[in-house]
Amino acid sequence: MKLGMIGLGRMGANMAQRLVSGGHEVVGFDPRPEARKDLEGRGAESADSLARLVAKLPAPRTLWLMVPSGEITDATLASLRPLLAPGDTVIDGGNSNYRDTQRRAQTFDAEKIHYIDCGTSGGVWGLTGGYSLMIGGGEAPVERLRSIFETLAPAKDQGWGRVGPVGSGHFTKMIHNGIEYGLMQAYAEGFSILQHKSEFGLDLHQVAEIWRYGSVVRSWLLDLTAAALEKNPAMTGIAPFVSDSGEGRWTVAEAIELNVSAPVITLSLLERLRSRDADSFADKLLAAMRNQFGGHAIKST
Incomplete structure (x- = not known):
C-alpha cells in the first residue's frame, strides 16, 4: 500500500x-x-x-x-x-x-x-x-x-x-497520557525520597535496576528511569522545569466534567505547573504568613 x-x-x-x-x-x-x-x-x-x-x-x-x-x-x-x-x-x-x-x-x-x-x-x-x-x-x-x-x-x-467511533482514539490517548503523568510523578517522588536519605548513601541506579526485575512497580518507564540515572545520577545540568503538551490538562478537565475523582493525575499536572515557578510568590507569601502568626523566621534571598 x-x-x-x-x-x-x-x-x-x-x-x-x-x-x-x-x-x-x-x-x-x-x-x-x-x-x-x-x-x-x-x-x-x-x-x-x-x-x-x-x-x-x-x-x-x-x-x-x-x-x-x-x-x-x-x-x-x-x-x-x-x-x-x-x-x-x-x-x-x-x-x-x-x-x-x-x-x-x-x-x-x-x-x-x-x-x-x-x-x-x-x-x-x-x-x-x-x-x-x-x-x-x-x-x-x-x-x-x-x-x-x-x-x-x-x-x-x-x-x-x-x-x-471518530474521536475515541484521541480520547483514549488523552487518558493514556494522563495516566503517564501520574506514573512519572510517583517514580520521581519515590526516587527523590531515596536520594534525600543521605545516611544510607543509596545508589539510585542500582535500586532502579533491582526494581526492574520481579518487582510489582517494574515498567518501561522504570527502564527509562534506570537509563537516565545511569547516565546522570545527580541530574546535573537539568533544570527543574517540566513541560506539558496539553493531554494532562484535557484529562483533568474531562474528569471534572464527568464527575470522576482523579486526584493523582490532577496533582501530577499541578506539580508540573509548580516546577515552572522559579521565583514563587505563593511560597514567599506562605513564609510571610508563618512569620505573622507564629513569629517563624524568614530566610532572606
Whole structure:
C-alpha cells in the first residue's frame, strides 16, 4: 500500500521508515527541505508541497498527519481538503483534542472523505519496538488500512486496535497520557525520597535496576528511569522545569466534567505547573504568613 505522510518530525519520519521496512510505499511532505532529504535517506519518496504529495498517491488515497495539535492541524487540513476526493482517508496521528477531532471529522464526512483519529504512543523507541495505536473511526476504513496499523504496531495482533467511533482514539490517548503523568510523578517522588536519605548513601541506579526485575512497580518507564540515572545520577545540568503538551490538562478537565475523582493525575499536572515557578510568590507569601502568626523566621534571598 502507498500512503502519504504529512509532518516529518522525528516521530513522523520514524513511522515512515518503519512502514517502508514493512513493505509499504511512503511519500512524505514537510515544509523543511532537510526533513524531506532525511526521509529520502530512509527509503521513502518526498514531495515539496501538499498538492504534489496528493498527486503521487493512487486513489483511494490515504494521508497520515503527524503535526502538532491545534491551529497547525486545522491549517494543514484546510489546505489538504480541496485536494482530496470521496473515498480518500485522512488519519490524524497527532495528539489532537478529541473534540477538535469530532469537529474536523464532520467537515470531511460531508465530502465523503473518511476521517480516522489514531492516538499514537511509542516516542523515539517506536521505530524498532513498534507503536501503540488507539484508533477511532468507521469500521470499514479502519479495516481497509489494517496492514498499515499491523506494520506500525509491535506485532500484527498486539498494541493496536479500533477502540470506537471518530474521536475515541484521541480520547483514549488523552487518558493514556494522563495516566503517564501520574506514573512519572510517583517514580520521581519515590526516587527523590531515596536520594534525600543521605545516611544510607543509596545508589539510585542500582535500586532502579533491582526494581526492574520481579518487582510489582517494574515498567518501561522504570527502564527509562534506570537509563537516565545511569547516565546522570545527580541530574546535573537539568533544570527543574517540566513541560506539558496539553493531554494532562484535557484529562483533568474531562474528569471534572464527568464527575470522576482523579486526584493523582490532577496533582501530577499541578506539580508540573509548580516546577515552572522559579521565583514563587505563593511560597514567599506562605513564609510571610508563618512569620505573622507564629513569629517563624524568614530566610532572606
